[in-house]
Amino acid sequence: MPDRSFLNWPFFEARHRELADALEDWADRELSGVDHGDTDRACRNLVAALGRDGWLKHTGVSTEGGVLDVRTLCLIRETLARHDGLADFAFAMQGLGTGAISLFGTEAQKAEWLSLTRSGKAISAFALTEPQSGSDVANSTMTAVRDGNDFILNGEKTWISNGGIADVYTLFARTGEAPGAKGLSAFVLPAGLPGFEVAERLQTIAPHPLATLRFSDCRIPADAMIGAPGDGFRIAMSVLDVFRSTVAAAALGFARRALDEALTRVNTRRIGGAPLFDLQMVQGHVADMALDVDAAALLVYRAAWTKDSGAPRVTREAAMAKLFATDHAQRVIDRAVQLFGGDGVRSGETVARLYREIRALRIYEGASDVQRVVIARQTLGAHLGG
Structure with a gap:
């Protein structure tokens, strides 16, 4: 339960x-x-x-x-x-x-x-990542060049979730108003436009619809732009600022399921005539798992509550939640696999599925190491500003 x-x-x-x-x-x-x-x-x-x-x-x-x-x-x-x-x-x-x-x-x-x-x-799909600019969004090279009442798109996006099955894509491309982050704009476009192709479907350890997208002189109307020219980076970061906390929540869900599965296992599996849970080492694992789950939950819902309470940005809170919840969910799930013994790596076991599913969450929407940089910079900025 x-x-x-x-x-x-x-x-x-x-x-x-x-x-x-x-x-x-x-x-x-x-x-x-x-x-x-x-x-x-x-x-x-x-x-x-x-x-x-x-x-x-x-x-x-x-x-x-x-x-x-x-x-x-x-x-x-x-x-x-x-x-x-x-x-x-x-x-x-x-x-x-x-x-x-x-x-x-x-x-x-x-x-x-x-x-x-x-x-x-x-x-729907969110097309931000490029082959040479994963976490470094400011160095995106895909272009959107104005041509009368249209923009012409050229470039590639990769690791796009729902790529290949999406009906609508939110896409970010360089319109050149300024160097770096200030030269990106956001667009909405339907699938199936001439010059827009799914170049490759990507296979991962936990199957999801993922693809590399290629744009070759793909024409879209100017009113497909979201916001103003050059607002793309700000828009992307604002969206991620909201949804990064929800990645942490998904990791928390995986961790809770792993803990539940582990509790059932150690209570029903017997060794030496007694439940596995009677071993103090096992009790120590369970205690650590429960601690990781509750600590992650506190960080996740602090970030969410802070945003809902009117904070314009929750960059620091969301980064902390995402980093801690995803990294510690991996630890909780790994302990669950260990407590299952050989069955933990058996195909079809829930904990084996969770083991595959959790790994990607430490990478997408800002890898763990990137979150550490964000947290450090936010913490220093708050110190100097105070």
């Missing part, structure tokens, strides 16, 4: 607890037998189910209140990840893929795409 006592922490309101209960019931019904054999089809089916039952309406700013509730995003990602990693991925990308439209798009852009992505009728 997963621990739910954290829902009583002061970070949450009654509406968050109600949502968590409803989603738990939904996940028990809908995610118990997801077929991952065909990853593309599984993702499409999951997006459709999440949209059909109203969960995707939480993936961005609501049209009613204009509020993006990060605590809700984190609760949803944590719960989905605990049940099924691909379901978490499907939900997360509907938010990240249209985050720039939701936060900075024109009314026409919102009207065209958000109802489709939030109903699960269109799949």
Whole structure:
């Protein structure tokens, strides 16, 4: 039985607890037998189910209140990840893929795409990373050159989640208003345009739809730009500032599932005529796992609560949450595998699946070492500013 006592922490309101209960019931019904054999089809089916039952309406700013509730995003990602990693991925990308439209798009852009992505009728993607500029976004080289009422795109994007199955892409390209970060702009474009091709589908240890995209004289209308020329870097960082905390929440969900699996194992597996849990070494592992889970949860929901409380940016808080939750989830899962012994690396075991799934979270949306740099700079800046 997963621990739910954290829902009583002061970070949450009654509406968050109600949502968590409803989603738990939904996940028990809908995610118990997801077929991952065909990853593309599984993702499409999951997006459709999440949209059909109203969960995707939480993936961005609501049209009613204009509020993006990060605590809700984190609760949803944590719960989905605990049940099924691909379901978490499907939900997360509907938010990240249209985050720039939701936060900075024109009314026409919102009207065209958000109802489709939030109903699960269109799949979205966030195209930022390039072959030579992963974490160093300011050195992106893909270009968008103005030509009358159009822009012409040339270049490549890689490691793009939902690449190859997405219906709409938020893409960042260099428009040249200034060197470095100030010369990037954001665009929204549909799949299937002339000059836009999926150059390669990428296979990973935990299968997800990923691709390298290539643009060769791909023409898009000027009104496809999101925000103003040169605002691309600011838009990308603002979106990541929100969704980085949710990556931490997904890692927390993986860690909670690993702890639950480990607790069942050590309570039912017997050695020397007694439960495995009776060994003090095992108790030490369980204690460390529980400590890592609770510490990660505190950092995740502090970051989310801080953003929801009106902070314009939560760069430091989100970086701390992402770094700690992803790194320590890997440690929790590794301990769970160890407690399972040989069964821990058996194909089909939950802890073996979690072991594969957690690793990528320490890389995407800012690798762990990049988060350390962010935290250090933010900490020094606060010291000098104070």
